[in-house]
Amino acid sequence: MAQIKKIKVDASKVQLAIRAGIPLTLTTYTLPHAMEEYICEILKIFLEDLGQNHMVDSLTYCIKELVNNAKKANTKRIYFQEKGLDINNYSDYEKGMKTFKQDTLNNIRYYMELQRRKGYYIKVSLQTRNNKIKIEVRNRAELTVFEYKRIHDKITRAQQYSSVEDGLVQLLDESEGAGLGLVIMILVLRKIGLTEENFQVKCENGETITRLILPFSAATLNDINALSTEFVNLIDGLPEFDENIMQINRIIDDPKSKMSDIAMKISNDVSLTAELLKMVNSAAYVLSTPCSSIGDAVKIAGIRGIRNLLFSIGTMHKLTVNSTGKNKEMWDHSYRVAFYAYNIARNFCAKDRGCVDDSYVCGLLHDMGKIIFENAMPDVLYKINSLCTMRGIEPELFERMISGVNHGELGAKIAQKWNFPQVFVDVIRYHHEPAEAPENVRKLTSVIYVADIMTHYEEGKVLFEDIDSAVLKTIGIEKEEQFHGISEKLSHAFRREK
Template identity: 65%
Template structure:
């Protein structure tokens, strides 16, 4: 019989990696084709982040963990059927005498009950801060003695120096106790995980096993060095146009008058048009249209003018060099969503509202700069990659994926962007790591990005950072979907 193979959506994996969001697979019965599917997802996931060397070890560990999670769920069904209390040590020992034989002889019956009871196993893969986080959840809490036994095995694994030593010692053991778990800990240690980054938790009706593995050291060094060299090369990109630099200088000078700033803006047709467009937008809810640049400057304020300049300057610098319409459309949509979310969720925080549009527009600057790079720059990158024995495609995928925040932030610093914009660009996929002063606006941009991706069916509600949802008091999927629909309709209406 030919094994059925579930098709893997590679675009979904790439989107999850680029957005730093978890990629989740859920199963209730864990048939063989689902095990194969999880392995396929892992292989593509590791390839996308250039960590294929981890595949063999992680594949073994993942199979061990998901099988253990399924077994734990099956135990709950079996003990319930036998009217035994799984939390009572004596009854647990009694039930385990025939558990394996009884369930294997009637596996379909128990798997059917498991599905009906909603006892799931969830596998989650995520990459953040150049680390891979893997979580396996199952819908059943560990009994105290089960939890203790697992941690005893983890402690036991720490006494061995290698997989080979652990296997020799445990196979000589009369019971072979904990062989699978000990081997797994030793394999994970070999590929870079420390004991403190292997966690087993039991809470809220679930058991959670969490693994955190750093990217390979050489890989981190190469990508970090290449990113810095890329930024040095990109210094060839022009600074902001002279008129924008001049207005910025006026804004920074405490001796400047509003009339001087208004006069300088008036000398640029495109700036004048953009400023009047902004001040007459729904943001300011004016009773009658504003046609005076002097009045517009007063209404928008210096911070608003500065943000407008960064937006226009970046677009003028990069738009003509990057014809990736899809990328720019995404940036404009995130900016629009961010501004409207700020007005409704920022609680009257005027600075957050004023910064939201420009931060949304420029959040993906790392990707945009790479798209806009001159062919000469790309050729220099190829030479650098050859010298370091790093594939060009790897560097391209890193700039577009997990490293584009760092690259974009370095470019923003080169252009003397305010710290808030630099911070948002750097942390927009990982708002929990943003500096406290900028965490709210960074979380807002992250949420706007997720709303856009959700509307484009690139992410699911369950993948979105629960801390961010909580920050903006979004507690239910239906509530999230309602906001998403309203934002989408408003964007296309405007």
């Protein structure tokens, strides 16, 4: 038999997924040994890059257990189809399981080829967001009632044992792969301070999804909090927005001021005048004739529109000083997300006026944390590195966590420092986890999440199944064909707009 070559691991792709907070997905149909080893190596790099080395051995065992169970579940479907048995019928299930193991082992290549031909996939995804790690294994077969009950029986049984060793001694049920291995997996998780609550099993859309949600170690979280606080303290000396923007804000806040006062002040600033006219003459306002009067433009945009414009312009002025090539790339992404967010809100959330009005500016500012980190002055970074040395923290942790996984929290803290409306602060903080956002901004945060993830989908960085289906449903998107169609239309429209 020809030796299967080891699959080469590209560590840079793992690091890119971590920095972007997007899922890293691996797909296989037959799970050969080389692929299993590749998955484990990716997991190792993923955990080590996050500074979670203490989890490597335990989670390697867990992921092997999950992918092999997924492979077995797919093979079982193929076997039952070949035997003409209904896997959802208890009598047929019992009959088929008596011969399943021996028959498939004796002719494994045949069943693996059928599995590949019929598209019975196994997908593994790794992702980190909000100081948590999500490991997910999907296979194209929903659990039967009997299988689902068996898994939960095993999880319950695992609670009876005090350790892995105790479980091995007392539990010898190996009739199915979800038996001994699953119990040991729960005990292994417990050994690193986790419980069965960190393990989830569910079925939807023809798939079985097994999921591990893992918090970072307490030591890592303490280091992250210390570095985040120190960074915010160090950049607290940043000046506020330009004085003319602050003056216009004060006029807006003054109940005695008139729209003509706002128009007069804006007209004294060439860049603000140009941006306001550009905004009201964009497709967003659908004017029958172009607007050239600042007075009319102020009335068309309204107080909320003017305020959003000021925050957008003020932030861009502040964060594009000494802009680098990487900075430009991040701003291009932000403009695309803003455009997508506004159009998604206008088409799917039209009754929520606040959501529509705030969608563009929130899309533009969602990645403030990343952009601010890239613009940090050398003396700030030097002081942070000194703090790392003093506290025995890896200097790489700061860059890894602040510019990547933790950028939502960092951006929210800066938004608070600049007195942004609480809506903006919350959206920036939770744009990767809309379900955790306060209820009053959850829909808007969901819009920003969808717009953001759509740009990554277009770049081939995420698959549709990697996108949170619950968030999509809150917007009114349920199928990939619908999502893909919206993506294509927005992409074409954005290119025209540019």
